[in-house]
Amino acid sequence: MWERDSKIFNIMLALRSARKGSLQANPVISIISDIFKKLAMPSVIRQRDFENIMNLTIAKIVDTIGAQAITTFLVENDLIRFKYIYYSPTLYDLEPEARQKFEATKNALLSRGIERGQGIVGKVIEENKTISVEDTSKDPHFLKAVDQFTGFETKSMITVPLRDMHGKAVGAIQVLNKLAPDGEVIHFTQEDVHLLEDVAEYSSKIFQKMVDPDFHLSEEDTARYIAKVAGLDFLTPSFEEIPSSIWKEFSPEEMEKFQMVPY
Numbered sequence: 001m002w003e004r005d006s007k008i009f010n011i012m013l014a015l016r017s018a019r020k021g022s023l024q025a026n027p028v029i030s031i032i033s034d035i036f037k038k039l040a041m042p043s044v045i046r047q048r049d050f051e052n053i054m055n056l057t058i059a060k061i062v063d064t065i066g067a068q069a070i071t072t073f074l075v076e077n078d079l080i081r082f083k084y085i086y087y088s089p090t091l092y093d094l095e096p097e098a099r100q101k102f103e104a105t106k107n108a109l110l111s112r113g114i115e116r117g118q119g120i121v122g123k124v125i126e127e128n129k130t131i132s133v134e135d136t137s138k139d140p141h142f143l144k145a146v147d148q149f150t151g152f153e154t155k156s157m158i159t160v161p162l163r164d165m166h167g168k169a170v171g172a173i174q175v176l177n178k179l180a181p182d183g184e185v186i187h188f189t190q191e192d193v194h195l196l197e198d199v200a201e202y203s204s205k206i207f208q209k210m211v212d213p214d215f216h217l218s219e220e221d222t223a224r225y226i227a228k229v230a231g232l233d234f235l236t237p238s239f240e241e242i243p244s245s246i247w248k249e250f251s252p253e254e255m256e257k258f259q260m261v262p263y
Contacts, residue, residue: 027064027195028195028198028199030060030064031057031060031061031064031195031199032057032198032199032202034053034056034057035053035057035202035203035205035206036202038053038206038209039202039205039206039209039217039221040217040222044213045206045209045210046210047210049210050206050207050210051084053206054072054083054084054203055084055086057199057203058070058072058084058085058086058173059086061173061175061195061196061199062086062088062175063088064195065175065178065188065192065195065196066178066179066180067088067175067176067177067178067179067188068087068088068090068091068176068177068178068179068185069085069086069087069088069091069152069175069176069177070085070086070173070174070175070176071083071084071085071109071173071174071176072084072085072162072171072172072173072174072203073114073121073125073162073171073172073173073174074162074170074171074207075116075125075169075170075171076113078115078116079113079114079115079116080113080114080115080116080118080121080122080125080171080172081112081113082109082110082112082113083110083171085106085109085110086106087102087105087106088179090179090183105150105151105152108149108150109146109149109150114143114146118143119141119142119143119146120133120136120139120141120142120143120157120159120174121143121159121172121174122141122143123141124159124160124161124169124172125161125169125170125171125172126169128161128163128167128168128169129161130158130159130160130161130193130196130197131158131159132157132158132159132188132193133156133157133158133159134156134187134188135155135156136154136155136156136157137155142154152176154176154177155176155177155185156176156177156178156185156186156187156188157174157175157176157177157188158174158175158188158192158193158196159172159173159174160172160173160174160193160196160197160200161200162200162203162204162207163200163201163204164204164208165208165215170204172200173196173199173200173203175188175192175196178192205217205221
């Protein structure tokens, strides 16, 4: 066991070297840390726990990527329901009346739904893939009726699917209007897309655990999370994806012997 642990430690050092010391804090970790803690615990996740975690998570997403608003949707029968909504405080700073308006808007949306297949969120769930829109006015799938109902002007957005344990899309997370430092609405970046997809993956898992108390994280899920925390790339079964510097330290036979990559 000691020999294996020593080899694993050395491969982690080699991975760090391969990244040329450019490790930076991963913003995904600060967002999903609370989710992962709940996933790793043996206790049952109750509805109230789930709601608290999701409300905290979407607020962190908005703050991290600089969006104005975020919505989590879940499919219920023939409707796509608004489940969790958060408006950035930048929309109502120092204006108590504006804050009350956004709170009323949120409550109104939570009692409504969108027909399946409608809007960009309907397309994302139907096709089970992420869609990033730079200018909603040029997208024929954009559902203007929601903006007309809320009075909120959506200009740019990212929508990513929430998937169940079988990979089927059962909902979506959607962020609206990325803000530049000067307050101008700008396009979301590819980094924003990756961040939202990572968060959606873990959000889906905590939902699965709530509805199925027997759900447990796989070893690969745990390994991926630890890799994120350590600032390391997760090693896949493909030798072609392993940094070349690793081969200077270990042969394929050693890596297989000490189980340094999944098999």
